[in-house]
Amino acid sequence: MKKIILLAALLLSACGSEEEITKESVRNEVQTNVEPQVSNEDLTQGELNEKLKEESTRADIVEINVENPPIGKKVYIDGEVDVLTEGDIDEFLITSKESKGYGVYKVKLINTTDEDFKEGDQVRVYGAITGKDEIDTPEILATVLDKK
16 A cells, blocks of 8 residues: 555656655655654643653753743753742742852742642752743743652
């Protein structure tokens, strides 16, 4: 069946360029060899949390505290909770010791782990970079907090 489809694609594309034939052939071949993707909607919250932990890299203040931070990049931060503001969404500053000094980040936490924490606690948060706040502090929207 694949050979018939490939032959038909080759015949129909005689009017097109060779580059288009190659791209289409490769695209069809790749699509038939790929397993179906699992949607995030099909995962439990625990599975989503584990996926975030696997995909996150250590936050680096030098990389993030720039004019155009890498928005959406998944990161984790180890540090101490400072200046906790409780409300619908917990917000706090976290100070992290890094290779080139200290990093300070503003964390907006939608805590899916329901871990209790307070100012002064050592934690690891996982989330994504959302930009900077009004005073240019890098912001992270976090969904996972692990207390150390």
